[in-house]
Amino acid sequence: MAEDSEWVPESVAGFLGSPDWLIPLADFMENHCSVFDDEDENKLSYTEVHQQYKHLVERLLENYMQEVGISEQQFLRACSSFTGSKDLQAVFQPVLATDDFPMFRSLMVQKNMELQLQALHVIKERNGGLPECLTDGVDVMNELEQQEMKILQEVLQRSKQEYDLEMMALGRQEREDQASTSSSLSDAPLGNSCETHTAGDSGTRQTNTTNGSVTEAAELKIKPAQSAASGQAEALPAVRPPLSAEHTSPERPRDDCRPLADEEALQQRSEYLKQQRDKLQARKRDQTPKSPADTPPAAPEPKASAQEMSEEKKRLQKRKHLAEKLREEVIRK
Amino acid sequence: MGEVQKGLFSVIEKLKGTTEQELRIVLLGLDNAGKTTLLKQLASEDVNTITPTQGFNIKSVTCDSMKLNVWDIGGQRKIRPFWKKYLANTDLLIYVIDSADKKRFEETGLELSDLTDEENLRGVPLLIFANKQDLATASPASEIAEGLNLHTYRDREWQIQACSAVSGEGVQDGMNWISNNIVNKKK
Numbered sequence: 376m377a378e379d380s381e382w383v384p385e386s387v388a389g390f391l392g393s394p395d396w397l398i399p400l401a402d403f404m405e406n407h408c409s410v411f412d413d414e415d416e417n418k419l420s421y422t423e424v425h426q427q428y429k430h431l432v433e434r435l436l437e438n439y440m441q442e443v444g445i446s447e448q449q450f451l452r453a454c455s456s457f458t459g460s461k462d463l464q465a466v467f468q469p470v471l472a473t474d475d476f477p478m479f480r481s482l483m484v485q486k487n488m489e490l491q492l493q494a495l496h497v498i499k500e501r502n503g504g505l506p507e508c509l510t511d512g513v514d515v516m517n518e519l520e521q522q523e524m525k526i527l528q529e530v531l532q533r534s535k536q537e538y539d540l541e542m543m544a545l546g547r548q549e550r551e552d553q554a555s556t557s558s559s560l561s562d563a564p565l566g567n568s569c570e571t572h573t574a575g576d577s578g579t580r581q582t583n584t585t586n587g588s589v590t591e592a593a594e595l596k597i598k599p600a601q602s603a604a605s606g607q608a609e610a611l612p613a614v615r616p617p618l619s620a621e622h623t624s625p626e627r628p629r630d631d632c633r634p635l636a637d638e639e640a641l642q643q644r645s646e647y648l649k650q651q652r653d654k655l656q657a658r659k660r661d662q663t664p665k666s667p668a669d670t671p672p673a674a675p676e677p678k679a680s681a682q683e684m685s686e687e688k689k690r691l692q693k694r695k696h697l698a699e700k701l702r703e704e705v706i707r708k
Numbered sequence: 709m710g711e712v713q714k715g716l717f718s719v720i721e722k723l724k725g726t727t728e729q730e731l732r733i734v735l736l737g738l739d740n741a742g743k744t745t746l747l748k749q750l751a752s753e754d755v756n757t758i759t760p761t762q763g764f765n766i767k768s769v770t771c772d773s774m775k776l777n778v779w780d781i782g783g784q785r786k787i788r789p790f791w792k793k794y795l796a797n798t799d800l801l802i803y804v805i806d807s808a809d810k811k812r813f814e815e816t817g818l819e820l821s822d823l824t825d826e827e828n829l830r831g832v833p834l835l836i837f838a839n840k841q842d843l844a845t846a847s848p849a850s851e852i853a854e855g856l857n858l859h860t861y862r863d864r865e866w867q868i869q870a871c872s873a874v875s876g877e878g879v880q881d882g883m884n885w886i887s888n889n890i891v892n893k894k895k
Contacts, residue, residue, distance in 0.1 A: 422764075476766065
């Protein structure tokens with residue numbers, strides 16, 4: 376038996392490091408690791424896989440022992456001689472895993488994670504980035520929510536500024552002249568309210584039409600304005616969407632620069648909103664080329680062509696949605 | 709094949725370099741008996757977030773310098789056929805009964821007698837936990853023992869222990885029995 380110690384342990388160690396042993400085991404693990412996750416509870420299927428693994432290891436070891444011509448006793452004695460060496464213990468781990476389910480499980484979980492990381496790497500290399508569905512969903516949601524909140528806050532702030540301005544102007548206007556712009560006022564909101572009216576539809580429905588006006592800013596502002604100065608239709612000029620200035624200002628005899636300033640602010644705001652909105656949309660669409668709508672044209676064109684109008688409608692719908700949210704926000708406050 | 713396994717096992721223990729011996733304990737019983745709660749109680753883990761076990765759980769507990777590997781396998785009816793895959797080389801069967809679930813005493817008795825007929829569990833000591841003693845409607849352990857005809861079990865050591873896995877009451881008494889009757893005899 377003395378000659379055993381000469382070559383058997385070496386041969387066993389050699390076999391445990393050879394492709395004849397390592398490749399079938401690696402194949403097995405790669406093929407079966409997908410069910411292994413790092414949940415606390417084990418699945419019943421793990422046991423099935425573990426059984427198959429045991430059989431594989433047994434078969435491989437039996438084949439090896441037959442081929443080399445050593446007995447089980449010799450093999451076991453060789454294995455015992457490994458106990459001292461840490462390196463050889465590591466080599467022996469796949470054998471230990473046959474009888475140690477937790478060890479087997481951790482090997483499989485590890486392999487599964489490796490494969491997942493590899494897959495992610497491949498996807499990254501191919502696409503230059505991960506599709507959103509593979510990034511952490513929670514984080515993305517938070518980011519989106521934060522972005523949304525930022526926009527809402529910004530809008531609210533601006534809205535408040537404008538409201539203050541408006542109230543100031545209201546006071547001034549009341550003092551100055553009561554019924555100056557009612558006819559010109561009606562034009563602009565009408566043109567903008569893409570829902571049912573066309574421009575110049577009616578000159579007698581200022582309050583209604585302004586209510587129908589779809590820009591979120593307008594909707595927002597109307598609420599406080601109406602409650603503050605209900606019945607005063609002429610109090611609502613600030614609500615008029617941008618660009619309506621072109622049509623209204625010439626008709627307006629007054630030298631008042633307030634509406635212009637308002638319109639400018641509105642325009643700025645709607646532009647900003649649209650940009651933010653588009654950014655969000657672009658993110659959601661995940662790297663798909665940005666839509667032409669991205670280039671921010673100045674706020675809604677009241678006298679736009681029919682084609683533009685339909686595009687406008689879409690945009691306005693988006694804004695309406697945002698406005699809903701804003702309103703909730705305002706009401707909650 | 710079996711030879712290799714047994715041989716390997718002794719080698720493995722040497723390779724692990726551990727001097728402590730290991731015991732394999734299987735924890736069975738009907739669904740909702742409290743097996744996983746008991747397991748977590750044994751491992752001193754939180755018992756408040758336990759959901760029905762679909763697969764199985766394993767915890768290792770040290771008892772008198774012996775490592776107890778406790779396997780808790782789900783007790784739902786559809787899982788019970790899998791129990792027998794986990795019985796090989798078992799040193800102790802722990803069977804958990806919901807003492808307040810009188811309607812299923814017969815069912816749990818049948819499952820237990822099926823288990824004790826298993827070849828792999830021949831002569832394997834049996835510890836029964838009459839669990840949920842914290843509930844007012846729980847039957848006392850003696851009554852359950854009678855219902856299960858435990859006194860007719862002559863082929864193995866057995867013990868019935870009243871306990872509440874949720875509060876931990878009685879669990880240590882069961883462990884003491886394991887320690888005195890199995891762990892120390894194995895040494």
